[in-house]
Amino acid sequence: MLLVHRAPVVLPISAPPISDGAVVTEGGAIVEVGSYAQLRGRGLVKDHEGAILLPALINCHAHLELSHLAVLGQRQPREGGMTGWIGELLAARQNSADDVATAARIALDVLHEQGVARVADIGNLPESAKIGEGHPVQVHFYLEMLGFAQQSAANALARMQESQGECTSHAPYSNHASLLVAAKQRANSRKQIFSIHVAESRAEIDFLLDGSGPLRSFIEERGFWDGSFVPPGCGAVTYLDRLRIVDDKTLCVHCVHVPDDEIALLAARGAKVCLCPGSNRYLGVGTAPVEKMVRAGLMPGLGTDSMASNPQFSIWEEMRLLREDHPQLAPATVLTMATRGGAQCLAVHDSGQLAPAMRADIIAVEAQGVTAGNADDFLTSAGKTLRVRWVEEAR
Numbered sequence: 001m002l003l004v005h006r007a008p009v010v011l012p013i014s015a016p017p018i019s020d021g022a023v024v025t026e027g028g029a030i031v032e033v034g035s036y037a038q039l040r041g042r043g044l045v046k047d048h049e050g051a052i053l054l055p056a057l058i059n060c061h062a063h064l065e066l067s068h069l070a071v072l073g074q075r076q077p078r079e080g081g082m083t084g085w086i087g088e089l090l091a092a093r094q095n096s097a098d099d100v101a102t103a104a105r106i107a108l109d110v111l112h113e114q115g116v117a118r119v120a121d122i123g124n125l126p127e128s129a130k131i132g133e134g135h136p137v138q139v140h141f142y143l144e145m146l147g148f149a150q151q152s153a154a155n156a157l158a159r160m161q162e163s164q165g166e167c168t169s170h171a172p173y174s175n176h177a178s179l180l181v182a183a184k185q186r187a188n189s190r191k192q193i194f195s196i197h198v199a200e201s202r203a204e205i206d207f208l209l210d211g212s213g214p215l216r217s218f219i220e221e222r223g224f225w226d227g228s229f230v231p232p233g234c235g236a237v238t239y240l241d242r243l244r245i246v247d248d249k250t251l252c253v254h255c256v257h258v259p260d261d262e263i264a265l266l267a268a269r270g271a272k273v274c275l276c277p278g279s280n281r282y283l284g285v286g287t288a289p290v291e292k293m294v295r296a297g298l299m300p301g302l303g304t305d306s307m308a309s310n311p312q313f314s315i316w317e318e319m320r321l322l323r324e325d326h327p328q329l330a331p332a333t334v335l336t337m338a339t340r341g342g343a344q345c346l347a348v349h350d351s352g353q354l355a356p357a358m359r360a361d362i363i364a365v366e367a368q369g370v371t372a373g374n375a376d377d378f379l380t381s382a383g384k385t386l387r388v389r390w391v392e393e394a395r
């Protein structure tokens with residue numbers, strides 16, 4: 001049966017906003033999008049008075065298995081910046097007897113309530129692959145490899161060989177070069193997205209430039225410094241590119257400390273970028289050069305990162321913070337990042353926009369008095385205060 005969802009404002013994302021618009025769906029797919037006047041006779045009309053209709057959101061980066069550590073994200077910024085936070089996180093994970101899986105499922109419920117249809121989830125525990133089983137949010141799970149020293153890289157390689165699912169690398173400073181290359185090659189052979197934290201903090205860049213800084217001490221303290229690391233003497237994107245890791249299936253998460261030539265390199269390689277402004281602000285690592293990325297032709301996706309480094313855990317908040325950090329960004333661009341940009345980052349071709357043949361993952365946001373002209377501004381500046389409900393969900 002055809003359904004005609006009518007609302008005062010419809011935002012297709014891939015086309016201009018529509019006043020008194022309609023979305024026609026059938027069997028979980030979108031058939032047509034246009035003005036209500038055009039589409040009124042096409043099926044059973046469902047009126048969404050006072051609402052904006054738009055595609056469900058996409059969260060390109062989370063760590064659901066850290067959700068039980070949400071309490072860490074409530075703390076004030078700590079000594080030692082990001083490196084200090086990693087130390088606290090590792091300690092908390094060791095001592096935690098919490099039910100990791102239960103908290104992760106609740107986090108997934110939270111995302112669903114906010115209108116998120118998909119999430120790229122990074123985990124270190126193989127059992128985390130099951131977090132999304134049977135859940136309405138589609139979880140793209142990647143088992144994350146850590147292994148800086150030669151021996152730990154060899155152990156990670158063995159784990160990767162045993163694993164049936166998709167694997168990925170944590171970061172250039174936590175993976176031996178041989179592990180980075182092997183993980184990327186494995187990802188390519190499976191035609192999967194290779195998600196990696198890139199240029200998140202200044203400490204990462206200092207470490208790659210000459211092997212110095214807080215990350216050096218951090219690695220030494222934990223006994224992982226075996227002398228095999230040769231600092232590449234360049235930025236994170238350049239380093240990964242030398243290892244042939246940057247291509248159109250590589251999702252570079254954070255990209256806070258990327259100079260102009262590395263932005264150009266990301267664009268030239270067709271690489272994908274995921275921004276996490278909430279986590280970046282919480283950890284005090286700086287803000288990504290987003291305007292330059294957009295000018296270079298990149299359309300990033302947005303990610304919440306984990307509850308342990310982001311007390312808000314909401315893509316609506318990510319949009320609000322991004323606009324706060326970058327007032328020059330057009331609201332329409334920010335909304336595109338949270339939808340279509342996210343779909344591109346995850347190489348998903350049937351989500352992120354309201355258009356024929358797309359999945360009918362449609363949400364409605366309460367918005368009395370908002371017009372087609374200011375709907376994107378309204379949605380990207382209100383954060384968590386928005387009232388969101390699902391109109392349809394393709395299963």
Ligand SMILES: [Zn+2]
Pocket residue numbers: 061062063122197253305306
């Ligand atoms: Zn992360």
